Amino acid sequence: MNTLIIKVDELMLKPQDLMVAAKILREGGLVAFPTETVYGLGANALDTLAARKIYEAKGRPSDNPLIVHISEISDLEVLAREIPEKAYQLANVFWPGPLTIILKKKDCVPNGTTGGLDTVAIRLPANPIARNLIAESGVYVAAPSANISGKPSPTKAEHVIKDMNGKIDMIIDGGMATLGLESTIIDLSGSTPVILRPGCITKVMLENVIGKVEVDPVILSKNPDPQAVPKAPGMKYRHYAPEGKLTIYEGDTTLVIDAINQKAKEKQDSGKCVGVIATDETSDLYRFGIVKTIGSRKDEASIAAGLYAILREFDELHTEYIYTESFADHSLGHAIMNRLLKAAGYRIVKVV
Ligand code: AMP
Numbered sequence: 001m002n003t004l005i006i007k008v009d010e011l012m013l014k015p016q017d018l019m020v021a022a023k024i025l026r027e028g029g030l031v032a033f034p035t036e037t038v039y040g041l042g043a044n045a046l047d048t049l050a051a052r053k054i055y056e057a058k059g060r061p062s063d064n065p066l067i068v069h070i071s072e073i074s075d076l077e078v079l080a081r082e083i084p085e086k087a088y089q090l091a092n093v094f095w096p097g098p099l100t101i102i103l104k105k106k107d108c109v110p111n112g113t114t115g116g117l118d119t120v121a122i123r124l125p126a127n128p129i130a131r132n133l134i135a136e137s138g139v140y141v142a143a144p145s146a147n148i149s150g151k152p153s154p155t156k157a158e159h160v161i162k163d164m165n166g167k168i169d170m171i172i173d174g175g176m177a178t179l180g181l182e183s184t185i186i187d188l189s190g191s192t193p194v195i196l197r198p199g200c201i202t203k204v205m206l207e208n209v210i211g212k213v214e215v216d217p218v219i220l221s222k223n224p225d226p227q228a229v230p231k232a233p234g235m236k237y238r239h240y241a242p243e244g245k246l247t248i249y250e251g252d253t254t255l256v257i258d259a260i261n262q263k264a265k266e267k268q269d270s271g272k273c274v275g276v277i278a279t280d281e282t283s284d285l286y287r288f289g290i291v292k293t294i295g296s297r298k299d300e301a302s303i304a305a306g307l308y309a310i311l312r313e314f315d316e317l318h319t320e321y322i323y324t325e326s327f328a329d330h331s332l333g334h335a336i337m338n339r340l341l342k343a344a345g346y347r348i349v350k351v352v
């Protein structure tokens with residue numbers, strides 16, 4: 001398949017820019033597009049055959065449901081039933097934005113989109129290209145991250161091109177995804193709101209709007225029981241994984257740097273290609289391997305935005321071993337550590 005690649009500037013968006021992409025979606029095709037979280041791979045969510053193409057292109061397990069993207073809050077009522085007041089409270093504060101809400105689904109949402117579940121995940125994205133594309137297409141857009149299943153999510157069009165060129169109809173290059181981590185997922189289909197995936201909208205931010213919110217215990221664990229089943233089916237799969245073996249070092253910063261230097265030297269001396277994920281504050285202190293800076297510890301958002309790109313850069317370099325510092329496990333840091341732990345297959349070394 002020939003994949004059409006177009007460049008669109010979100011600040012100078014013209015209605016005609018997205019006409020071809022919207023038509024492809026209407027006709028059951030696949031279009032990758034930027035959102036403020038990561039790039040999404042879109043298809044008509046109410047068309048089972050179109051949704052199935054997403055699973056084929058990504059190699060995604062069929063029990064892993066898709067998030068349905070809408071362009072107006074009122075679209076909620078078309079897709080979901082028994083919508084609690086809390087859903088509207090959250091939508092009014094955080095939409096458009098990086099929050100996905102799980103609700104009981106209406107019959108029009110096919111099982112092929114929800115992985116057979118009786119619930120549906122819904123998000124109204126903020127990126128103007130995403131939002132205009134959904135509105136222009138006239139369909140609801142199922143869109144998981146536009147990467148091959150298991151790989152780090154794409155935050156730049158070049159990541160999507162690497163994974164999807166030749167497999168989908170179109171890629172819209174709209175520059176870098178500003179946040180760089182997937183949306184926070186909150187389940188409002190039961191009696192208590194539960195966070196199923198941490199993201200840029202934190203527990204505290206949610207609790208400020210709707211009161212008590214729980215967190216799926218499986219995602220809190222640094223050492224998960226392999227038998228434990230997370231409530232978001234996708235969270236059980238290995239994710240965000242670079243090709244090299246990633247290990248997280250945790251502890252006092254000076255000790256972590258010493259331990260990483262020692263390990264990186266050892267591997268480098270034995271002829272291995274080694275990468276180190278450092279921060280602005282520490283990068284000068286690493287002496288072995290390829291040292292890349294993820295962002296500044298003073299600006300956690302820069303670390304979130306840089307995480308997947310750095311993992312992909314190490315893939316390009318065929319790095320065999322990657323060592324990284326760990327980050328504070330609260331607020332946005334909680335989402336960063338959740339992704340980092342998955343990428344590392346929960347390989348963590350505590351330095352004392
Ligand atoms: P992605 O779009 O690649 O970021 O993945 C979507 C995530 O949302 C996966 O972890 C899914 O398991 C989760 N998800 C989607 N729909 C539901 C649902 N109805 N119930 C629980 N989790 C869901």
Ligand code: MG
Pocket residue numbers: 144145153
């Ligand atoms: Mg994904």
